[in-house]
Amino acid sequence: MSENSPRDNDANSDHESRPTRPKPSGPIPPELHSFYEDRPFHTCTRCGEGLFDFKNGYRVSKIFKGEEVIFEYALCVPCLQNMMEESSEESRQRLYEFQTSRLRQVEGFDECALCDREEEPSTSTEYGLVGICVGEAIVEANKICGLCMGEMGELVSKKTRESWDRFVEENFPGVPVDFEPFPVRNAPVLL
Numbered sequence: 729m730s731e732n733s734p735r736d737n738d739a740n741s742d743h744e745s746r747p748t749r750p751k752p753s754g755p756i757p758p759e760l761h762s763f764y765e766d767r768p769f770h771t772c773t774r775c776g777e778g779l780f781d782f783k784n785g786y787r788v789s790k791i792f793k794g795e796e797v798i799f800e801y802a803l804c805v806p807c808l809q810n811m812m813e814e815s816s817e818e819s820r821q822r823l824y825e826f827q828t829s830r831l832r833q834v835e836g837f838d839e840c841a842l843c844d845r846e847e848e849p850s851t852s853t854e855y856g857l858v859g860i861c862v863g864e865a866i867v868e869a870n871k872i873c874g875l876c877m878g879e880m881g882e883l884v885s886k887k888t889r890e891s892w893d894r895f896v897e898e899n900f901p902g903v904p905v906d907f908e909p910f911p912v913r914n915a916p917v918l919l
């Protein structure tokens with residue numbers, strides 16, 4: 729099978745260092761709504777502040793297993809920064825390199841943003857959906873497949889893993905912590 733895909737023929741050489749901030753491009757898709765509240769997230773999962781008050785936006789993360797939502801949260805930018813700071817320098821660096829080296833020019837939820845592997849959809853397939861939102865608008869939406877989430881999980885240090893586990897334990901009592909809560913790619917881009 730050829731690695732060369734004819735898809736990117738309208739290649740406008742987009743570099744990740746573009747200084748412009750992406751613009752909101754429509755309402756938040758229902759996949760990124762809070763499953764429990766049946767509407768867009770209104771408050772930060774960690775600090776409880778109203779998300780629409782943050783001019784720099786917020787990030788919604790949802791982990792699915794098949795059709796089922798097994799985990800979801802929304803984090804304001806200051807909380808996102810705090811979580812990044814609690815991660816070890818090494819973990820941040822590795823995740824950053826993983827993500828920037830694999831980032832694909834795909835938008836939306838059909839394909840993984842970090843690889844072109846295809847997983848047979850089944851009730852046990854895990855994947856994450858991530859959205860950067862500002863107010864009630866979506867800025868960027870991506871899917872991260874279970875394989876990539878697993879690889880990212882292996883890149884992080886014990887210390888980082890423990891701080892993420894603590895976040896899960898404190899905010900989601902009863903939720904198992906053995907999956908990747910942090911499809912993290914966009915945190916620095918917004919800032």
Ligand SMILES: [Zn+2]
Pocket residue numbers: 772773774775776777803804805806807808
């Ligand atoms: Zn917050």
Ligand SMILES: [Zn+2]
Pocket residue numbers: 840841842843844845872873874875876877
């Ligand atoms: Zn992937």
